Amino acid sequence: xxxxxxxxxxxxFAFITFYSSTFILSEGHQAIVTExxxxxxxxITNAGLHFKKPFIQDIRLVDKRIxxxxxxxxxxxxxxxxxxxxxxxxxxxxxxxxxxIQTVQNEKGAKTRLDTILDGxxxxxxxxxxxxxxxxxxxxxxxxxxxxxxxxxxxxxxxLFILEDEISVDVEKIIEGREKLSQMIVNKADKELQxxxxxxxxxxxxxxxxxxxxxxxxxxxxxSERKRIAQKIRSIGKGETAEIEGRLTRDxxxxxxEAYRTAESVRGQADGKAAAIYAKALKINPGxxxxxxxxxxxxxxxxxxxxxxxxDSEFLKFLK
Amino acid sequence: xxxxxxENYEWLKTKEYFKKNSKTVISIxxxxxxxxxxxxxxxxxxxxxxxxxxxxxxxxxxxPPGLHFKIPFGIDNVIKVxxxxxxxxxxxxxxxxxxxxxxxxxxxxxxxxxxxLTGDLNVAEVQWVVQFQISxxxxxxxxxxxxxxxxxxxxxxxxxxxxxxxxxTEVLTTGRVEIATQSRELMQGVLDHYDMGISIKTVKxxxxxxxxxxxxxxxxxxxxKQEQEKMINQAEEAYNKVIxxxxxxxKKLISEANGYAEAKVNRALGDTSRFLAIYEEYNKxxxxxxxxxxxxxxxxxxxxxxxxxxxxxxxxxxxxxxGKLQGAN
Numbered sequence: 001x002x003x004x005x006x007x008x009x010x011x012x013f014a015f016i017t018f019y020s021s022t023f024i025l026s027e028g029h030q031a032i033v034t035e036x037x038x039x040x041x042x043x044i045t046n047a048g049l050h051f052k053k054p055f056i057q058d059i060r061l062v063d064k065r066i067x068x069x070x071x072x073x074x075x076x077x078x079x080x081x082x083x084x085x086x087x088x089x090x091x092x093x094x095x096x097x098x099x100x101i102q103t104v105q106n107e108k109g110a111k112t113r114l115d116t117i118l119d120g121x122x123x124x125x126x127x128x129x130x131x132x133x134x135x136x137x138x139x140x141x142x143x144x145x146x147x148x149x150x151x152x153x154x155x156x157x158x159x160l161f162i163l164e165d166e167i168s169v170d171v172e173k174i175i176e177g178r179e180k181l182s183q184m185i186v187n188k189a190d191k192e193l194q195x196x197x198x199x200x201x202x203x204x205x206x207x208x209x210x211x212x213x214x215x216x217x218x219x220x221x222x223x224s225e226r227k228r229i230a231q232k233i234r235s236i237g238k239g240e241t242a243e244i245e246g247r248l249t250r251d252x253x254x255x256x257x258e259a260y261r262t263a264e265s266v267r268g269q270a271d272g273k274a275a276a277i278y279a280k281a282l283k284i285n286p287g288x289x290x291x292x293x294x295x296x297x298x299x300x301x302x303x304x305x306x307x308x309x310x311x312d313s314e315f316l317k318f319l320k
Numbered sequence: 321x322x323x324x325x326x327e328n329y330e331w332l333k334t335k336e337y338f339k340k341n342s343k344t345v346i347s348i349x350x351x352x353x354x355x356x357x358x359x360x361x362x363x364x365x366x367x368x369x370x371x372x373x374x375x376x377x378x379x380x381x382x383x384p385p386g387l388h389f390k391i392p393f394g395i396d397n398v399i400k401v402x403x404x405x406x407x408x409x410x411x412x413x414x415x416x417x418x419x420x421x422x423x424x425x426x427x428x429x430x431x432x433x434x435x436x437l438t439g440d441l442n443v444a445e446v447q448w449v450v451q452f453q454i455s456x457x458x459x460x461x462x463x464x465x466x467x468x469x470x471x472x473x474x475x476x477x478x479x480x481x482x483x484x485x486x487x488x489t490e491v492l493t494t495g496r497v498e499i500a501t502q503s504r505e506l507m508q509g510v511l512d513h514y515d516m517g518i519s520i521k522t523v524k525x526x527x528x529x530x531x532x533x534x535x536x537x538x539x540x541x542x543x544x545k546q547e548q549e550k551m552i553n554q555a556e557e558a559y560n561k562v563i564x565x566x567x568x569x570x571k572k573l574i575s576e577a578n579g580y581a582e583a584k585v586n587r588a589l590g591d592t593s594r595f596l597a598i599y600e601e602y603n604k605x606x607x608x609x610x611x612x613x614x615x616x617x618x619x620x621x622x623x624x625x626x627x628x629x630x631x632x633x634x635x636x637x638x639x640x641x642x643g644k645l646q647g648a649n
Contacts, residue, residue: 024377028462048378066464066514068473089473091464091514132441135484141439144487171440178481201514204477209435210443219533222442226537230544237548244555251559252566259570263577270581274588281592288602289595291610295617 020054030064032097033057043097060101066091066201067107069114075211076123078131083214086134087207088122088185090114092193092200099197113196118203121188125181134208137177145171178205361392368404370457373397382458401457406521409472411479412447413526435531436480442488443534447526448500450475450507452518459517467516475523478506488530492538496525 025031027047033040035057044050045064052059073087092114094100104110126134176184185203193200210218282289338345365371365385373380373390374397383398390396412434414426434445452471454460464470482502486495504523511518530538602609 026377027379049376068466068469135437136439137481138485140485206473206477222534223537226541230541233544233548237551241551241555248559251563255566255570259573263573266577266581270584274584277588277592281595298617299620
């Protein structure tokens with residue numbers, strides 16, 4: 001064996017040993033060192049170059065990142081017997097590598113356990129609350145409705161016509177709400193998951209929908225409610241129209257009759273005034289007035305006509 | 321003396337060559353490695369990117385656009401991330417093509433994504449988009465295992481939470497902007513809680529409709545409202561046409577009466593003042609005046625008469641033959 005060959009072989013073995021005594025932990029991962037399968041030391045969570053005993057020690061890696069869990073949509077009845085489909089997701093992370101590897105070994109194993117635990121607690125929480133607690137998060141909607149009612153009242157007082165949109169379902173006050181329900185699921189599952197080295201960050205009620213047969217009924221309710229609103233709008237409209245038409249007739253009559261009354265009164269007053277003027281003047285010498293007036297009458301009536309008169313007619317008094 | 325060369329002749333020849341020129345061979349190999357090393361030790365980051373540098377597994381830094389150096393041979397690993405692009409996540413619908421002039425949408429049904437319950441326990445179909453950017457490339461890659469899935473899950477969950485506090489009318493009409501604003505805020509909050517390095521730019525509501533089955537009845541309400549407005553407007557119009565006209569007529573009637581009144585009074589005043597004037601004259605010389613007036617009247621009278629016959633009152637039985645008698649000749 002040449003010196004160089006021995007050198008090559010020695011450097012080769014040195015290299016392998018060096019290689020086996022280091023490992024690189026990438027970002028987003030955490031690891032535990034095992035010696036002949038037995039875990040040794042604390043979990044390694046910092047990324048970078050680390051050292052271990054060559055050959056006899058090995059590394060088991062798990063994810064350090066936030067992982068997602070997606071539950072299969074469940075059909076769950078609520079406390080008020082509404083059948084809904086609840087689709088949940090959750091974020092979780094491995095906080096105790098050792099426990100995790102010992103209990104579920106890997107993410108696949110974890111998923112199975114998460115399915116059971118989270119499904120169970122979701123079912124518990126949902127079925128012990130009314131539907132509205134899972135749909136709404138706050139009582140903000142009650143304020144909205146109150147504001148709407150106020151608006152409508154104000155507009156009515158001003159005399160403006162408003163078409164109301166009615167809320168058919170009695171909107172009740174909620175105590176918990178969506179977020180609190182999610183938190184309940186997390187709290188319930190926390191202890192069990194701690195045993196698995198898992199920390200649940202949150203559970204999201206991603207989708208809540210009606211189960212098919214219930215959906216149909218809800219749609220029927222929505223349709224009949226809309227029909228009722230349409231009906232109400234029509235009848236309010238008819239009422240308003242009738243009122244306007246009535247007002248038209250009434251105002252018209254009022255205007256016409258008042259005008260007639262005023263006109264007649266004016267005429268009457270004038271007639272009276274004229275009569276008074278005549279009376280006052282003519283009372284001075286009624287005989288003379290009689291004479292003058294008759295002269296006028298003769299002038300006007302006798303002109304240019306064929307007349308046969310007797311000589312003792314009153315009309316010809318002054319011709320005698 | 322050998323007749324043919326040994327089998328390992330070529331190998332021996334090569335060994336000879338290497339032994340002779342070992343220095344040059346080694347230096348050639350060295351230069352070769354150095355060359356490769358230097359080529360792979362710098363990189364460019366484009367203007368719309370940022371580069372995450374991982375050295376021996378550990379995060380080093382994030383580099384902005386430009387020319388940068390790294391340690392070659394796998395020691396430094398550079399991950400380039402497009403941080404300027406605004407990504408768009410669609411919910412309740414999918415754009416199938418936006419290359420032609422008009423964007424087309426997938427006709428598939430995305431009901432499970434779009435149907436949701438409102439606060440008054442009605443159902444609405446909501447379509448929306450979320451536009452986001454990567455604000456921290458390192459966090460985007462290394463904080464969560466499925467960042468895009470997280471964004472989608474949170475988006476759906478938050479949208480339903482916000483819609484779940486509104487009435488169906490608000491969702492369909494008046495509350496759209498508020499829903500979008502609230503959703504954006506809440507989504508950003510959750511993503512920050514996960515520390516994902518994502519920044520939500522906008523949330524925009526697209527089509528919001530009542531579910532298909534129910535749509536007709538919603539339309540019925542709208543058309544009832546329109547019908548109503550029309551009927552009322554027509555009634556008001558009729559009123560506004562008739563009443564002013566009537567008022568005008570009324571005014572006319574009254575002013576006619578006033579006219580009559582004034583005329584009557586003026587005539588009375590005129591007549592009486594004339595009478596009083598004549599009377600004043602008469603009073604100065606009563607007999608003369610009376611006679612004068614009488615004669616004037618007679619003059620006018622006889623002047624205009626065509627044919628007048630005055631009979632004695634004592635005549636009885638008169639035959640109406642005047643006209644005929646004259647004509648018969």
